[in-house]
Every structure is written in structure tokens, then in C-alpha cells.
Amino acid sequence: MTLNQLRSFLAVADSGSVRAAAEELVVTQAAVSASVTALQKSLGVALVTPDGRGLRLTDAGASYARYARRILGLLDEAARAAAAAADPERGELRIAAVTTAAEQIVPPILGGFRRRHPQTGVRLEAGNRDRVRSLLDRHQVDLVLGGRPEPAWDVVVHAVRPHELVVVAAPELTAAAPAGIGEGAGATAEAEAAGLLAWLARQTWLLREPGSGTRASTDTLLADLDISPLTLMVGSNVAIRESAQVGLGVTLLSRDAVAAELADGELAEIPVPGTPLHRDWYLVAHPGRLPPPAARLVTHALRAGGFRRPDPADRIASG
16 A cells, blocks of 8 residues: 555545546546555455446445545644644644634634744635534644534534624615514514514525535524525625625624624624524644644634633533
8 A cells, every 4th residue: 555546546536537536646547547456456345436437435435535534634744743843933834714714713813823923834724614624534734613513523622712693684675674673662572573583484595505504503593483484505605795785685694704794784683583693613623732833823812813711611522
């Protein structure tokens, strides 16, 4: 087994074809095929099988791929750890964040961090909850900033920051809502809430893609409100925010993502029962000692990024 064989196999696993893997690795298709064949021979099991014009993983291949990604990630991590130990200030900070945090929370933190540590490189990856978890699991990043980690995820919480989710829409849209919305005027609180729920059920709700933490929170909120409105899936927070601004629907977003628009009157917060949803941002990593750049980022976030140290309730037990 060689590193080239592992890289070739993973490129095929990710792309589904030898040709695409060869293009990614900038080698010949024959070289990729030979590497995958040699790897399968050394293991004595079939890792891939024909699937139309491409290839797909066998069950054995899917299992092996998970370990292969970790192996390559750990090797990369080891090289970076050695470089950082030799010259701590010239290491590289590798962090992933869910989309909202990557757009709104991380940039100002990184700005201050870079001013304090100008020789340290930075790699920031953004994606939905599933994507950033995968990056950490594969040891392709050292820190992840996202929502509350699942109890079964073997991570350590290093810092916590308050976070709220609010329902917003264009002011012109909320103006068409039942009179007295959020004001308690001319009707009992129960009647006002019922009118608001009926209005919300008639609106189009703008949703993130499955796998997003905001999408999961929206699904839970709609279930709690017992409404099933029309929905429109939009691929990013920025697109959702702009869609809401032009009146395409209502949406649940982080207050951090819409603070400027709320202050400027471009969006209006809707007093939906049960909101704002109080959440937290969690800065997490694998158990064990952090690489020096990641440790410095945690220290900076606690000093100047609005984060606090986790209390016992924040320390997610691994399963």
C-alpha cells in the first residue's frame, strides 16, 4: 500500500470515475487504474465496482474510504505540527465554519488574529453542518465553528458564543399581516397569536438546504407551530436574505446575519411565538492538544471575539 494508491482510490471514490480522478491528480488514467487495482489486490477485497460509465464504492470500499481519508488527514496534520513546532508563528490555522458563522462571525475574529500573528497562515472552509463535520472528522481542519455538536460526536468544546435565530421578512410583506401584529392592540393575545399563525401558514418560507443547522431549526419551528406552508429552498444565507428583502417570503435566520438589514429597516423581525430561538456557537476540535495556531485562535476568540469558556453543560459527552 502506498500514499499514491490511497490518493488515487479516494479521488475515484469522490469523483466516481477514473478519468475525473486522473484530471484531479494530474496523472494518466492508466496510472489511476493501476494504483486502484494494486490497492485492491493488496487488501484482497473489491473496493469499487462498475456503475454505468463510471465506478461506485462497494460496501468494503465505503468503509475503507472513511479510514483512508483519516489516514491522509492525519499525515497532513503531522507535517503541519512538525512545521509549527519548528517555527510556531509560521504555522497554518485550519478552521471550518458553518455558512452563517463563516460569513458573519469568523472574518472579524480572523482580522484581529492576523494583526496579532501576521506570520501565521489561515485556511477557512465554509459549508453546512454536515460538510464542516466531515472536514474535522477527516483531520482536514483543526477547529470547527458551528451549532451545538451532537452528543455522539467525539469533540471538545473550547469556546461558546451566544446566538439567536429570528423570523424576518420585508417590511412591505409584514405590513400585510393581521393588524396589531406584535402590538397587542384590539384583540386578546390568543386571538392575535392565532391570526399571526394563520398568516404565517399562508406565506412562502425560504429555507436552506438539508444538512444546514438553520434548516433543521426552521423545520423544528414549523412543526412546533403546527403549520405546513409553501417553501422555497435557497442555497445560501446571502441569497435567502436578499430574497426576503425583495418580498419573496419569510425566513428564519441568525440575528448576526441580518443585524444590518434590521437596523436599516430593510427587513423586519416578526414576533413569532417561541422566537427568538436562543442558540450558541460552539468552537470545537478533536480531543487532545491543539496545534499552536489553533490554540492561539481560541485564546484570541475568548479575549476579543465575544466568546466565553464553556461551562459543564457545554462540554458535550462523546459517545
